[in-house]
Amino acid sequence: MEVLLAIVIGVLYGGGLYLMMRRNLIQLIIGLGLLSHGANLLIFTAGGLRKGGAPILAEGEKAFAALPSDPLPQALILTAIVISFAVTAFALVLFLRTYEVVGTDDVDELKETDT
Amino acid sequence: MLILLSICFIAALSAPWVYRICPKYTGAKLVAAPLAMFVWLLKKLSDVMHGHPVEQQFSWVKSLGLELAFYLDGLSLLFSLLISGIGILIILYTQGYFKGHPQQGRFLMYIMAFMASMLGVVLADHLLLVFIFWELTSFTSYLLIGFNHESAAARNAALQAMLVTVLGGLFLLAGIILMAGAADTWRLSELIQRGDLLVAHKNYLPILILVCIGAFTKSAQFPFHFWLPNAMQAPTPASAYLHSSTMVKAGVYLLARLHPALGGTEEWGMILTTIGTATFLLGAIMALGQHVLKRLLAYTTVSALGAMIMLLGVGTAYTIKAMAAFVLAHAFYKAALFMIAGGITHETGGETSIDKLGGLRRAMPVSFACALLAGLSMGGFPPFFGFVAKETWLHALGDYPILIGATVIGGAAYVLVGLSTGWKPFAGKMPAELHAHEVPLSMRIGPVTLGLGCLVLAFFCGPIGHALVEPAASSIAGEHVHVHLHLWAGFNKYLVISFITLGLGLVCYLARSLFLKTAARLGVLARIGPEAVYQLIYASVLKFAGWQTRALQTGILRDYIRVTVLTAVALVGAAFYRAGGFQQWENLSPISLRIALVAVLMILAALATVHSKSRLQSILAMGVVGYSMAMLFTFFGAPDLAMTQLVIETLTVILMALAFYHLPAFRHSSSVRSRLFDGTIAIGVGVAVTLLVLAALHVQTPTPVSDYYLDHSYDMAHGRNVVNVILVDFRALDTLGEITVLAIAALGAFALLKLRSGKEEGAP
Incomplete structure (x- = not known):
């Protein structure tokens, strides 16, 4: 199972970075999205895959009867998902404005600080 | 000692303010600091003479074994007396030289900071402390040479001096560390008693070479000599002080100090004598061809430093004595000549070439008298201290005919230079276009004191030798040395050699145009x-x-990404190569069909995202990747993640679709070649990350942190959902940070969308 997921992560990383190396601004953002998916999955897989239940105590219980899935990577990823959303949203707006001001969506032309 | 040193540093820092508050006689006020030092040193003279060095130490960084340790023995006493004594005269001289100059305060600050650092070098006992002060002198020297920072030549010379000396400083640091390791002490005073240990150590030769390079760069020895004549771009007070009598002698001091520890071997003799003699002759010969006053003096300084190293290299009790005497003689006449050279240039409106000067004896009688005294002392004429030193020197080299020969040649050059600076500008007829007058009192004190000193020292050479030269020579030799200096040592072959030298020098002086x-x-x-x-x-x-x-x-974003990614892949690859690949494939969970299906779906969706020519398709395919992630999260017991992922993915897709409405369609503008290249990089990254994940699976921490959260989520935080409890309770501060990031991103986005610059609104 892990091997399969590792390949998925590799594909997400490779695809994401490939898109980020294109000249188009939109592809840059989509690439960023794929890359963050890859990163989240990487943390998840590296934390160890356990097919236990959710780390939620049932009503009335005070301790877990069986070992649930690991809560720590989950907490990390939850934060990461939200942050990457913030980054994507900000990047979108930034590029939107860049396009409006500079008039190009070609990353190679964004070499100068003067517009 | 620490207190006095601190006073010097504080005085240096306060110099600009003192000058601003009351600019009159700033130098005279600041002189109090070195004067205090000088008086204190004189008070310690009798202790040191009788073989009782003064030691002081204060703990500084205890955990590193670093302490502010100071040590005053004969050698440091000789040097620190010269530094503080000539320092007093130079500060007074500066006051006259820079009269009315708006930057006088700044100059005084630099030169006093230099003086304090230099005192630090010769007084410090801890090797690292020596190094710190050593570097400080390089740094203040840089500031002083580049004082006229509007001149490109001064800037270049300053940079050159600093690069050469700091490079040497690095070598010295390496040498110091090796040395401390070999002798098992950082204290100079202990180090010099463990010479046997050091000489026998396997690192002896590297230590010697490293320390020598450090000392040679500082003391302008061949082949590092070139920075010193160039450093003459500095204002004259700095040249007179740093580049004749103090800083350049730091290298000599260091080697003299380490002589009991490192000296006495064949290697020591070889390196020091060869380099010293080469520098001695080179400097002397190159001086012959100079006509600019200060450069002329600079080359003889190079030469004199070479002579000191040479005498140190021979390393007998005699030559050490001669060296200590020569250090004293040289400091007196060279500083005096520099000050006079500065005075001449100052009072004649910037004339620097001795061939254009002449007949100044009427206009500047006091300077003339001092110049003559110092110049004759430099040439080694009797009855000056220069003569005494040269006599001792010749005596000491009695068994080394080659070095005697070198001394005759060099000595002749000294006669020429001494006369060229002490006699030539003042003799003959004054050129009509030259206007000159005597230097002010403050600029007279230094040359008069030092010039008369050349004479006085000679007549009292017996007691002086006993009080100053003997303790210094004893510290260098590491054992007690008796010193008896004579003005008249009787008629012998060395006197003949001395007079031959003088005669040769006079001939050279007359034939100067030839050179x-x-x-x-x-x-x-x-x-x-x-x-x-x-x-x-x-x-x-x-x-x-x-x-x-x-x-x-390149300024192209894609290139930055390529470089970063390639570096990361190369590093990961290298780490794998070193670790020797994988060891085991165990603890893998079985493949279940539904997860396999989701995984395949994700791979296909990711490839579609990359490959699609339509923006909407790309976004949707990315959405599929996101939703598949959510599915994976549910399979592996992470319902919170799945929910968040669903919501966020939906939001992202909508946001992108909205934004793309305003952006143009895809244009696949990269060339096939660059796409192939990037594709290769991307595949490389994919493989590297896959391998990384597989490797990470085998890393297991003995007790995962998670267990703590699982056990205490309910009894400590009263929450049943452990993931939530971690986020809002155990790691609540992190979540606050996350929310802040969101808020900043939102603010930024808002600002970008709503705020327009005025320029843009005005544009059509």
């Missing part, structure tokens, strides 16, 4: 000298930096 012509013809040699090597290295480094910056900093 100038030859020197002009030999100017080509400069192109292959050590300075040319320095320029070549300097230019190459700049060129390489320029090339590297252009290659890496």
Whole structure:
């Protein structure tokens, strides 16, 4: 199972970075999205895959009867998902404005600080 | 000692303010600091004379074994007396030289900071403390040479001096560390008693070479001599102080100090004598071809430093005595001559060439008298202290005919230079276009004191030798040395040699125009000298930096990503290669069909995202990746993640679709070649990350942190959902940070969308 997921992560990383190396601004953002998916999955897989239940105590219980899935990577990823959303949203707006001001969506032309 | 040193540093820092508050006689006020030092040193003279060195130490960084340790024995006493004594005269001289100059305060600050650092070098006992002060002198010297920072020549000379001396400083640091390791102590005073240990150590030769390079760069020894004549760009008070009597002697001091620890071996003798003699002759010969006053003196300084190293290299009790006496003699006449040279240039409106000067004896009688005294002392004429030192020197080299020969040649050059600076500008007829008058009182004190000193020292050479030279020579030799200096040692062969030298020098002086012509013809040699090597290295480094910056900093975002990614892949690859690949494939969970299906779906969706030519398709395919992630999260017991992922993915897709409405369609504008190249990089990354994940699976921490959260989520935080409890309770501060990031991103986005610059609104 892990091997399969590792390949998925590799594909997400490779695809994401490939898109980020294109000249188009939109592809840059989509690439960023794929890359963050890859990163989240990487943390998840590296934390160890356990097919236990959710780390939620049932009503009335005070301790877990069986070992649930690991809560720590989950907490990390939850934060990461939200942050990457913030980054994507900000990047979108930034590029939107860049396009409006500079008039190009070609990353190679964004070499100068003067517009 | 610490207190007095601190006073010197504080006085240095306060100099600009003192000057601003009451500019009159600033120098005279600041002189109090070195004067206090000088008086204290004199008070300690009798202790040191009787073989009781003064020691002081204060703990500084205890955990590193670093302490502010100071040590005053004969050698440090001789040097620190010269530094503080000449320092007093130079500060007074500066007051006259920079009269009315708006930057006088700044200059005084630099030169006093230098003085304090230099005192630190010769008084410090801890090796690292020596190094710190050593570097401080390089740094203050840089500020002083580059004082006229509007002149490009001064800036270049300052940079050159600093690069050469700081490079040497690095070698010295390496040497110091090796030495401390070999002798198992950081204290100089202990180190010099463990000479046997050091000489027998396997690192002896590296230590010796490293320390020598450090000392040679500082003391302008061949092949590092070139920075010193160039440093004459500094204002004259700085040249007189740093580049004749103090800083350049730091290297000599260091080697003299370490003589009991490192000296007495064949290697020591070889290196020091060869380099010292070469520098001695080179400096003397190159001085012959100079006509600019200060450069003339600078080359003889190079030469004199070479002589000190040479005498130290021979390393007998005699030569050490001669060296200590010569240090004293040289400091007196050279500082005096420099001050007079500065005075002449100052009072004649900037004339620097001795061939254009003449007949100044009427206009500047006091300067003339002092110059003559110092110049004759430099030439080694009796009855001056220079003569006494040279006599001792010749006596000491009695068994080394080659070195005697070198001394005769060098000595003749000294006669020529002494006369050229002490006699030539003042004799003969004054050129009509030259206007000159005597220097002010403050600029007279220094030359008069030192010039008369050359004479007085000679007449009292017996007691002086006993009080100053003997303790210094004893510290260098590491055992007690008896010193009896004589003005008249009786008629013997050394006296004859001495007079032959004087005669040869006089002949040379008369034939000086010949040397100038030859020197002009030999100017080509400069192109292959050590300075040319320095320029070549300097230019190459700049060129390489320029090339590297252009290659890496293209300004194209894609290139940055490529470089970063390639570096990361290379590092991960290297780590794998070193670790020797994988060891085991165990603890893998079984493949279930539904997860396999989701995984395949994700791979296909990711490839579709990359490959699609339509924006909407790309976004949707990315959405599929996101939703598949959510599915994976549910399979592996992470319902919170799945929910968040669903919501966020939906939001992202909507947001992108909205934004793309305003952006143009895809244009696949990259070339096939660059797509193939990037594709290769991307595949490389994919493989590297896959391998990384597989490797990470085998890393298991003994007790995962998670267990703590699982156990205590309910009883401590009263929450049943452990993930939520971690986020809002155990790691609540992190979540606060996350929310802040969101808020900032939102603010930024809002600002970008709503705020427009005025320029833009005005544009059509």
